Amino acid sequence: MKKRILLVEDEKALCLLYEEELSREGYAVTAVTDAEAALAELGKAAFDLIVTDIRMPGKNGIELITEIMGLRKDIPIIINSAYQSYKEDFMTWAADAYVVKSASLDELKAKIKQLMGE
Amino acid sequence: MMSELRKDLVSGRWVIIATERSKRPDDFRPGGGTARAAEPVGFCPFCDGNETKTPPEVFALRATGTAADSPGWKVRVVPNKFPALNRGTPPPKPANGIFQWMEGTGVHEVVIENPDHALELGDLPVRHIQDVFRVFQQRIKAIEEELHYQYVQLFKNKGKEAGASLSHPHSQIVATPIVPKRIKEKIYGADRLFRNFKECAFCRILQEEAAAEERQVVRNRHFSVIAPYASRFPFEMAVYPLRHSPFFTDVRDDELMTLAETMKSILTRLKETIGDPPYNLILHQAPNPSLSLEGWPEIEKNFHWHLEIFPILTKVAGFEWGTGFYINPVPPETAAKFLRQP
Helix, strand or coil: CCCEEEEECCCHHHHHHHHHHHHHCCCEEEEECCHHHHHHHHHHCCCCEEEECCCCCCCCHHHHHHHHHHHCCCCCEEEEECCCHHHHCHHHHHCCEEEECCCCCHHHHHHHHHHHCC | CCCEEEECCCCCCEEEECHHHCCCHHHHCCCCCCCCCCCCCCCCCCCCCCHHHCCCCCEEEECCCCCCCCCCEEEEEEECCCCCCECCCCCCCCCCCCCCCCCCECEEEEEECCCCCCCCHHHCCHHHHHHHHHHHHHHHHHHHHHHCCCEEEEEEEECHHHCCCCCCCEEEEEEECCCCHHHHHHHHHHHHHHHHHCCCHHHHHHHHHHHHCCCEEEECCCEEEECCCCCCCCCCEEEEECCCCCCHHHCCHHHHHHHHHHHHHHHHHHHHHHCCCCEEEEEECCCCCCCCCCCCCCHHHHCCCEEEEEECCCCCCHHHHHHCCEEECCCHHHHHHHHHCC
């Protein structure tokens, strides 16, 4: 059975790109564009990993992951942000990895594999 | 009364003491700033029980029989999970050229001061504060001896306005491959004054402040706390050991106990005087003694370690950035008077 990833990314073009690339890697990807939709998906299905952006309209990614931690702590989380500066916020420690967005998705894919134990 | 321009003896920095718009402690009570950072919603990576969300601990004071990275600790030290500087061999020298650069190596550790999210440093029992400072000493010493960085900076940001992203009480230790500019300014200033005074400038300041008394907040058998003559910020304080030493890592155990009592006393006074303000606490000491100090041959005689505490009650803006001057609306004599009150 395919492992499931919940992808939270507010930029629609990037969301489509990640969804396509990660599906090609063999994962079942559920993509949403805001934190509220992510929390709704978490209530409906079981996921093996979450990838989330930080800067998003509404709740940001840090608020999202702290809320997820209040519900359950067993799903690995990767922060995927264009900004290094959020590393200074210790609430990002709720995540298991912090990847700075780049043109290549190699680092993100490697972190996913590592956290999935592949 | 006119405003006054005052010069800090060691750094040479000027400040404006704006006496004509002098403020009282009540002017700074909550509304002007609160110590609390944003509270996590049901989760804090530093709280007891969440040890798996931090990198493995590098040091901890914990109950006998408890395993590393599990509950049962009193003070816990972990590396920064997502550090700005990566641990590695310090680069030998900055690269040549007009634009110097080095590899971004360094050490960044977080000292979680207690397992309870709501208990601030000043709220802890004196013995616990002593343990926190003992851990600071041990980690600074270990980093200096094992990793050979030029300078190890200890600091604490309390409250959102002071830069804390998490309200769980913690301090940070950052080691850098170069001696930072602020430290160099003090080293060079202390060296120049040593040649004038024929004694440590900080020891001389302590003698003058003890005689004048008006800026002294606390003086006990091992430490003196003063509101510095050229304070940059309202209710700024500096904690000096009475025994001359350039290194905080030299503090003896009996002195450490008095330091804990002193810290408890001044943090409590600060809270009672202006209502739990956000603040920064920093340590300044001489560069790493396990490396060659040949660049500053007199440093053991002329430098004197100290702590600085500055409540964040005013904003640093264009004038300060442009000139390096600070405008302080509370004369240190007034601040000391209020902080001395029981």
